[in-house]
Amino acid sequence: MGTGDWNDGMNRVGIEGKGESVWLAWFLHAVLEQWIPLAQARGERARAEAWKAHAAALREAVEAEGWDGSWYRRAYFDDGTPLGSATNDECVIDSISQSWSVISGAGAPARARIAMQSLDERLVRRGEGLILLLTPPFDKTPREPGYIKGYVPGVRENGGQYTHAAAWAVIAFTLLGEGAKAAELLTMLNPITHTAAPSGTRRYRVEPYVVAGDVYSQPPHAGRGGWTWYTGSAGWLYRAAVEWLLGFRVQGTRLVMDPCIPPTWEGFTIAFRHQSTRYDIVVENPRGAGRGVSLLELDGAELGDRAGIPLVDDGKTHWVRVVLGPIT
Numbered sequence: 630m631g632t633g634d635w636n637d638g639m640n641r642v643g644i645e646g647k648g649e650s651v652w653l654a655w656f657l658h659a660v661l662e663q664w665i666p667l668a669q670a671r672g673e674r675a676r677a678e679a680w681k682a683h684a685a686a687l688r689e690a691v692e693a694e695g696w697d698g699s700w701y702r703r704a705y706f707d708d709g710t711p712l713g714s715a716t717n718d719e720c721v722i723d724s725i726s727q728s729w730s731v732i733s734g735a736g737a738p739a740r741a742r743i744a745m746q747s748l749d750e751r752l753v754r755r756g757e758g759l760i761l762l763l764t765p766p767f768d769k770t771p772r773e774p775g776y777i778k779g780y781v782p783g784v785r786e787n788g789g790q791y792t793h794a795a796a797w798a799v800i801a802f803t804l805l806g807e808g809a810k811a812a813e814l815l816t817m818l819n820p821i822t823h824t825a826a827p828s829g830t831r832r833y834r835v836e837p838y839v840v841a842g843d844v845y846s847q848p849p850h851a852g853r854g855g856w857t858w859y860t861g862s863a864g865w866l867y868r869a870a871v872e873w874l875l876g877f878r879v880q881g882t883r884l885v886m887d888p889c890i891p892p893t894w895e896g897f898t899i900a901f902r903h904q905s906t907r908y909d910i911v912v913e914n915p916r917g918a919g920r921g922v923s924l925l926e927l928d929g930a931e932l933g934d935r936a937g938i939p940l941v942d943d944g945k946t947h948w949v950r951v952v953l954g955p956i957t
Contacts, residue, residue: 630704635725636762638777638786645707651695652703655729655736658687662734688735696740700747701726703763712774713763719770722751723763725794731801745801749810752798758817759846760795763788766847783847785855790844792818792862796869803873808919809891811874818866823854840866875899875912883937884908886925886951892917896953904942910949924952 630643630650642648661684668677695701703713703723713723727744730736736744752761766788767778780787795818802811816822823844824830824837835841835854842859845851872878876888877899890897892914899910925932928947932938938949 633775634704636777636786638775638780639704639712640775640777641773642704642706642712642775644775647707649705650703651691651701651705651713652723652726652729654687654691654695655726655733658684658735659729659733661687684735691730691735692737692740695726700744701730701736701740706772710772712772717770719765719767720763720774720788721765722747724748724752724761724798728794728797728801731804732797742805745798745805748798753814753817754846755817757846757852758822759790759844759852760798760814760817761788761846762786762791762794781847781850783850784845785843789846789855792840792842792844792859793865796862796865799869800873803869803889806889806920808874808889809893811869811889812891812894815866815870815874820854823852839863877901877910879903879940880937882940884940884949885937886910886912886922886949887920888912888922888951888953889920890914890953892919894919903940905944906940906942907946908938908940908949909946910951912951912953914953916954918954921953921955922951923954923956924950926950 630648630653631646632644633640634650634653661680665677665680668680691701697711697714700722702711703720703726705711711717713720713726715721727748730741730744752764754761766782767774768782777787783789785791795814799811799814799818802814820837820840823833832852833854835857839858840863841854841857842862843855845853845855874888874890875897876886878885878887894914896911896913898912901908901910922935925935925938927938927949
C-alpha cells in the first residue's frame with residue numbers, strides 16, 4: 630500500500646511499509662496480463678513465465694485474504710487490520726476493489742458479480758444521482774488512514790463521488806454484460822444531468838459542460854460539484870462511453886466493435902475518420918440483445934472474422950454494419 634496507492638489520501642494506511650492494497654493487486658494483475666505477451670514476443674520466456682506465476686499468486690492471495698463475504702476489501706493497515714470491511718465502522722466498502730475485480734479479469738466470476746451488486750446497492754444513490762467512492766466517510770474512527778480523513782465527510786475522496794472511480798464502475802458493468810445498468814450510471818455521471826432542472830442547477834453550482842472530478846454527497850453540500858475541468862475523470866468517462874458501452878476500440882491497424890448497450894436501444898451510428906479515410910458505422914440491435922456481434926459487414930460484404938475491421942488509408946468512405954444478437 631505504501632503511502633497511498635491510487636487514493637493518495639490513504640497515505641497512512643501502509644506508512645510503515647507493511648500495509649497491503651487489495652485494489653493494487655487487481656491493478657498489478659491487469660498490467661502483468663498485458664505485458665506477458667510483450668515479453669513473449671521479444672523472446673523473453675523466463676520473464677514471461679515469472680510474470681505468469683506472479684499473476685497467479687496474486688489471484689490466489691486476493692481470493693484467500695481479500696474477500697469479505699459480499700465484496701472485496703480495500704486494503705490492510707500495517708498491523709493487519711482490514712479496511713473496506715464489514716468489520717469497520719467507516720469505509721465499510723470502497724468501489725474500486727469491486728470494479729477492478731471485474732476489469733482485471735482476475736476476480737472469481739461469481740464473487741465479482743456479487744461484489745458489483747454490493748457496489749450497486751451500497752454506493753449508487755439514484756435519488757441524488759451519485760456513485761460514491763466509499764461509504765461511510767471517515768470522520769470519527771480512531772484509525773488514521775491519512776489525509777483523506779481531513780476532508781469534510783462526503784467531500785472528494787472521503788465518501789463523495791470521485792468521477793474517475795465511478796467511470797470504472799460503468800466499465801465493470803459492461804464487462805458483466807449489464808448494458809442497461811452501465812448506461813444508467815453513465816447518464817448519472819454526465820454533468821449536464823445535474824442541471825436538468827433549476828433545483829439541480831442551484832445544488833450543483835458548477836459548470837455543467839465539463840466533467841467534475843468530484844461531487845459532494847453529504848448534507849448540507851449533497852449534490853454540489855467540486856473540482857471541474859478534471860481531465861483524468863473526463864478521459865475515463867469518455868473511454869467508458871465510447872470504448873466499453875459503444876464498444877468502439879481501435880487496436881493497432883484494426884477496429885474492434887464490441888458494444889454492450891441497453892436492450893431497449895435500437896442501435897446507434899458512429900462516423901470515424903482514420904487518417905484520410907472515413908468509416909460510417911451503423912450498429913443494429915433488432916432482437917434487443919444489446920451485446921454479441923452476430924453479423925459484421927464491410928462495404929456490404931460479410932466478414933467471417935468478427936474480431937475486427939482492417940483499417941486502411943485510401944481516402945475513401947467505407948460502410949460498416951454491425952448487428953447485435955446471438956451468433957447463428
